[in-house]
Amino acid sequence: MPDRLLHSIKFPEDLRKIPEDRLPQLSRELRDFIINIVAVKEGHLGASLGVVELTIALHYVFNTPEDLLIWDVGHQAYGHKILTGRKDIFDSNRRLNGISGFPKRSESEYDAFGTGHSSTAISAALGMAIASQLTGAVHRQHIAVVGDASIASGMAFEALNHAGVTSTNLLVILNDNAIGIDPSVGALKDYLTKVTLDGAPETDNVFEALNFNYSGPIDGHDISKLISELNRLKDIKGPKLLHVITKKGKGLRQAEEDQVKYHAPGKFDAETGDLLPKDRTTVLPPKFQDVFGKTLVELAGKNEKIVGITPAMPTGSSLKFMMDAFPERAFDVGIAEQHAVTFAAGLATQGLTVYCNIYSTFLQRAYDQLIHDVCLQDLPVIFCLDRAGIVGEDGATHHGIFDLAYLNCIPNLMIFAPRNEIELRNILYTTQLELKHPIAIRYPRGRGTILDWKVPFSEIKMGHAETLKSGSTIAVLSIGAIASNVSAAIESLDDSSTVGHFDMRFLKPLDEALLHQIFSEYTHIITVEDGVINGGFGSVISQFAVRHQYHNKIEILGIPDCFPEHGTVTELHDLAGISSEKILKAIKSFH
Ligand SMILES: Cc1ncc(C[n+]2csc(CCOP(=O)(O)OP(=O)(O)O)c2C)c(N)n1
Numbered sequence: 001m002p003d004r005l006l007h008s009i010k011f012p013e014d015l016r017k018i019p020e021d022r023l024p025q026l027s028r029e030l031r032d033f034i035i036n037i038v039a040v041k042e043g044h045l046g047a048s049l050g051v052v053e054l055t056i057a058l059h060y061v062f063n064t065p066e067d068l069l070i071w072d073v074g075h076q077a078y079g080h081k082i083l084t085g086r087k088d089i090f091d092s093n094r095r096l097n098g099i100s101g102f103p104k105r106s107e108s109e110y111d112a113f114g115t116g117h118s119s120t121a122i123s124a125a126l127g128m129a130i131a132s133q134l135t136g137a138v139h140r141q142h143i144a145v146v147g148d149a150s151i152a153s154g155m156a157f158e159a160l161n162h163a164g165v166t167s168t169n170l171l172v173i174l175n176d177n178a179i180g181i182d183p184s185v186g187a188l189k190d191y192l193t194k195v196t197l198d199g200a201p202e203t204d205n206v207f208e209a210l211n212f213n214y215s216g217p218i219d220g221h222d223i224s225k226l227i228s229e230l231n232r233l234k235d236i237k238g239p240k241l242l243h244v245i246t247k248k249g250k251g252l253r254q255a256e257e258d259q260v261k262y263h264a265p266g267k268f269d270a271e272t273g274d275l276l277p278k279d280r281t282t283v284l285p286p287k288f289q290d291v292f293g294k295t296l297v298e299l300a301g302k303n304e305k306i307v308g309i310t311p312a313m314p315t316g317s318s319l320k321f322m323m324d325a326f327p328e329r330a331f332d333v334g335i336a337e338q339h340a341v342t343f344a345a346g347l348a349t350q351g352l353t354v355y356c357n358i359y360s361t362f363l364q365r366a367y368d369q370l371i372h373d374v375c376l377q378d379l380p381v382i383f384c385l386d387r388a389g390i391v392g393e394d395g396a397t398h399h400g401i402f403d404l405a406y407l408n409c410i411p412n413l414m415i416f417a418p419r420n421e422i423e424l425r426n427i428l429y430t431t432q433l434e435l436k437h438p439i440a441i442r443y444p445r446g447r448g449t450i451l452d453w454k455v456p457f458s459e460i461k462m463g464h465a466e467t468l469k470s471g472s473t474i475a476v477l478s479i480g481a482i483a484s485n486v487s488a489a490i491e492s493l494d495d496s497s498t499v500g501h502f503d504m505r506f507l508k509p510l511d512e513a514l515l516h517q518i519f520s521e522y523t524h525i526i527t528v529e530d531g532v533i534n535g536g537f538g539s540v541i542s543q544f545a546v547r548h549q550y551h552n553k554i555e556i557l558g559i560p561d562c563f564p565e566h567g568t569v570t571e572l573h574d575l576a577g578i579s580s581e582k583i584l585k586a587i588k589s590f591h
């Protein structure tokens with residue numbers, strides 16, 4: 001049997017019965033198991049392959065779940081899930097009603113802390129370690145596994161700074177593979193590279209300077225070395241940091257060689273490792289991220305004031321195109337959203353035209369910087385919020401559904417959501433002409449709807465909505481790319497003459513003139529947004545109605561007051577009531 005060892009393991013207590021000299025075989029089986037399922041079901045690959053030995057060693061040495069183990073980000077926790085009771089349902093990973101792609105407390109007692117956004121593990125483990133001291137759980141161990149890109153984030157350093165003056169049973173494992181999604185950046189990365197090449201430094205060790213007991217670097221694929229080092233550290237009191245060197249994608253040649261692509265490769269051949277060929281016969285519309293990336297290069301070629309920023313997502317945001325074309329004007333600042341925003345503010349004070357591209361969900365981390373450093377000073381930074389709305393399989397930690405609500409309440413900030421690729425292209429063009437205030441442009445994950453998107457630029461008038469279709473009694477108001485679901489719903493009506501469709505485009509400034517016309521002419525209003533209804537677009541329209549004493553019937557469609565889980569975008573839109581079918585139902589109920 002190829003998986004005879006893995007077969008015998010349901011929980012770590014089974015793993016601990018296996019003789020240590022058989023663990024390399026178990027590593028091979030666990031790797032194959034992950035590869036075989038991710039090849040078909042998709043998901044994050046390279047990070048989990050890189051920590052197979054570490055995962056086994058941790059559960060072998062420590063008494064999980066009594067000892068508390070936290071995986072930072074959590075995209076590397078597939079092996080952990082498989083060894084902790086979820087092997088038989090691992091093929092439901094990231095699917096609707098299946099297990100989450102990230103550790104989740106409600107899913108398993110072995111998931112000590114829910115993760116998804118990076119650099120939280122040390123703070124959470126420290127909180128648990130101090131709680132153990134306060135409650136007398138003196139023998140409990142608290143382990144945070146954090147990657148080299150994630151440890152460079154401010155939050156991780158805030159936690160190290162605190163932990164260094166405690167006597168807690170805290171073990172930080174720095175899983176150093178010299179890459180994040182894209183290659184790691186910054187001075188800390190240079191330092192770690194030097195440590196790796198030169199061996200453990202005798203002096204000036206940055207972690208020892210923070211009062212950590214530092215050990216390593218050790219080979220993270222040598223399972224017996226890992227086990228003996230973890231056993232040794234178990235008996236040492238106070239905060240410790242073990243520096244482990246691993247290879248992202250370990251065990252699958254292509255994943256080792258193209259670590260960026262195999263971070264989350266989509267479907268591939270489990271035998272050969274080759275990505276499955278794309279259907280070249282169908283020409284698809286572009287991804288919104290590529291419209292951003294390519295248009296920015298076009299604009300930056302003519303306007304030398306343009307600069308671009310990404311916090312650690314050059315490939316995902318497509319800022320990589322500008323980094324290649326104009327390296328001196330495009331910055332990957334690492335996983336440092338807070339710094340990215342205030343850095344953008346600093347650049348803007350000096351008259352530069354700054355495009356700061358951050359996934360909608362990750363901007364949540366830089367909310368104070370957005371308010372205090374950018375909007376309060378009314379600095380004309382252009383925020384490009386990718387992955388806005390429901391993102392699909394990454395699930396609750398990653399949906400970009402709060403932005404309209406959390407942005408709307410900030411003075412000075414304009415908020416725009418392009419309906420399609422051309423609108424995105426044109427707002428990027430417009431914002432570099434003469435911008436007086438900050439603006440947030442939010443657009444979704446994935447592809448648009450227009451093949452021929454590279455049309456001549458045309459200026460967008462700030463605060464102007466568009467009438468897509470006139471009607472007589474029912475007005476559907478949408479914002480952003482969810483308009484395509486509305487159009488599909490209206491097109492499927494036998495008689496759509498009574499239904500109007502308006503793309504409001506700007507949440508701020510609102511097109512009040514058009515709204516007055518709509519509220520005067522239509523009796524029924526339906527608002528549709530790919531975001532939370534509490535405080536979002538529908539709320540803004542309702543406030544408008546109240547403010548102006550309109551008594552039209554209003555129905556608000558959007559994400560209800562819950563955290564949507566993982567699934568396909570189509571499934572999750574339907575559950576939230578914003579699929580074209582559900583929009584059609586809402587229209588018909590007014591008909
Ligand atoms: C706050 C935040 N910003 C960005 C991301 C996107 N992201 C997920 S994994 C990752 C790279 C993590 O690199 P590293 O910590 O070195 O772990 P590895 O993937 O190498 O195991 C990034 C940038 C995130 N999850 N959270």
Ligand SMILES: CC(=O)[C@@H](O)[C@H](O)COP(=O)(O)O
Pocket residue numbers: 044073075116181264316387391394445
């Ligand atoms: C783990 C993580 O945060 C990223 O890998 C994220 O899954 C990327 O999302 P996209 O696939 O939308 O770029």
Ligand SMILES: [Mg+2]
Pocket residue numbers: 147148149175176177178179180
């Ligand atoms: Mg890394």
